Amino acid sequence: MRNKFLVILSIIMQFLAVGTAMAQNNKIKIPDIPGFYTLKGDFHMHTVFSDGHVWPTFRVNEALRDGMDVIAITEHMDYEGFPEEIERDYNKSYEIALEAASKKGLMVIRGVEISPRVPPYHHNAIFLEDANSFPMGYMENTHKQFVMKDSLTREQLMAPFLEAKKQDAFVSYNHPSFKWWDKKDTLLFTDFHHELLEKGILKGVEVVNSGRYNIIAHRMAMKYNLTLLCNTDEHYDMYPRYADTHRPMTLVFAKEKSIAGIKEAMEAKRTALYFGDYLVARKKEALALFNSSVSFNAVKQDRGGEPIVVVTIKNKSDLLFNIQIKSKFDIEEFPLGQLELGANEEKKLILKAVWKYPETTYLNITVGNFLVSPDEALNLDLELPILEE
Structure with a gap:
């Protein structure tokens, strides 16, 4: 008993x-x-x-x-x-x-x-x-x-x-x-x-x-x-x-x-x-989940005579992403293009030394905390149209 x-x-x-x-x-x-x-x-x-x-x-x-x-x-x-x-x-x-x-x-x-x-x-x-x-x-x-x-x-x-x-x-x-x-x-x-x-x-x-x-x-x-x-x-x-x-x-x-x-x-x-704060998936599912979670938008802007491109990165999920971005333009503020995108967070990425606006810009993105194999993080290329402000 x-x-x-x-x-x-x-x-x-x-x-x-x-x-x-x-x-x-x-x-x-x-x-x-x-x-x-x-x-x-x-x-x-x-x-x-x-x-x-x-x-x-x-x-x-x-x-x-x-x-x-x-x-x-x-x-x-x-x-x-x-x-x-x-x-x-x-x-x-x-x-x-x-x-x-x-x-x-x-x-x-x-x-x-x-x-x-x-x-x-x-x-x-x-x-x-x-x-x-x-x-x-x-x-x-x-x-x-x-x-x-x-x-x-x-x-x-x-x-x-x-x-x-x-x-x-x-x-x-x-x-x-x-x-x-x-x-x-x-x-x-x-x-x-x-x-x-x-x-x-x-x-x-x-x-x-x-x-x-x-x-x-x-x-x-x-x-x-x-x-x-x-x-x-x-x-x-x-x-x-x-x-x-x-x-x-x-x-x-x-x-x-x-x-x-x-x-x-x-x-x-x-x-x-x-x-x-880690994710693991095969690349097909990893890409689909990242693209459903994070959006990118690029806009021309004149900053006191300086032509720049403002890339807005928005996280629509409760996941956290450690991102490294590479561009042919200089990236302001974030050394090596590294940033942490928290749950439901929005961040602005400034592309400098643009001089002449292209119609599109290319970004290479590595998501360091999203593994697609034991030795590889998720990596993707984005082509973004540059919109008018």
């Missing part, structure tokens, strides 16, 4: 905490891109139904507070944190969250985390029909500890992935190179992963986990053409960690605002990652 009382008391305290956090406006405005809705998602979280420490409704309230469009609760299928208090049921957290999110504009996806401590390591499977049907023959004990059998077979380790394929799940490789992995095992994309790739099971990789960028995972995504993902992997109350910033999120560019639309977009690799 005492244990159950403590669980109930913990849940009450969590509701009070999220109520206080709701007073903060953490909702991020991010524009749609041509042909697609921009949906904010978090596809890796835990509750008391595995090794998390909050009730599923808490995850829903956090997501509503943060203006999220979709979440997936992905309990470890092979770990029970509170076996005396909570009956093993890996569909239950989804069902509770789904009911809590009903008619509130938040979509909830059924998921599970497959989590052996040996290759192929941790993976999420989402868009499931039944999270309880995943076999875990490689486990010896799941009660408050994670104990695998002494003798493991490849068939035992492959079995849950074959179940994921049977359910047409979207499977992603979680946090490659996590700290508890065998330090002797430096080959993180193993032959097991190659087999998952060949079978059409492995589709994504978590490039950002808990706000931490993983360059190894980013290189994997580019090399093996995997969908880029950014998740919190939160086990506790999310608010203390992200009190001074936004939560990490995957931006999904979907044709429609539905679970089916999100799945189609993820399988088509139309995602971007937003964490801290």
Whole structure:
């Protein structure tokens, strides 16, 4: 009875905490891109139904507070944190969250985390029909500890992935190179992963986990053409960690605002990652998001007899962009053409030594905090017509 009382008391305290956090406006405005809705998602979280420490409704309230469009609760299928208090049921957290999110504009996806401590390591499977049907023959004990059998077979380790394929799940490789992995095992994309790739099971990789960028995972995504993902992997109350910033999120560019639309977009690799002040995407999606967020306008101006061009740069989003601009004309005030364009901010860029007005001007723009590969920031060329003042 005492244990159950403590669980109930913990849940009450969590509701009070999220109520206080709701007073903060953490909702991020991010524009749609041509042909697609921009949906904010978090596809890796835990509750008391595995090794998390909050009730599923808490995850829903956090997501509503943060203006999220979709979440997936992905309990470890092979770990029970509170076996005396909570009956093993890996569909239950989804069902509770789904009911809590009903008619509130938040979509909830059924998921599970497959989590052996040996290759192929941790993976999420989402868009499931039944999270309880995943076999875990490689486990010896799941009660408050994670104990695998002494003798493991490849068939035992492959079995849950074959179940994921049977359910047409979207499977992603979680946090490659996590700290508890065998330090002797430096080959993180193993032959097991190659087999998952060949079978059409492995589709994504978590490039950002808990706000931490993983360059190894980013290189994997580019090399093996995997969908880029950014998740919190939160086990506790999310608010203390992200009190001074936004939560990490995957931006999904979907044709429609539905679970089916999100799945189609993820399988088509139309995602971007937003964490801290950084963005990561493939170049096509990066260009579309930047062009939907930032506008440029060039106007002739006579400044006491000096011909100049005034370029107005306007950010229509809540994103921050670190920009470097190059022009054949001199740029006034901003050394090396570098400027920070904050959320919904407008800045004026003066092009000097114009002397004779051209009809258009060309700008080369590098967005330093928007990565299109592990080694390259977004770069684009703009041709702007020069308008009359």
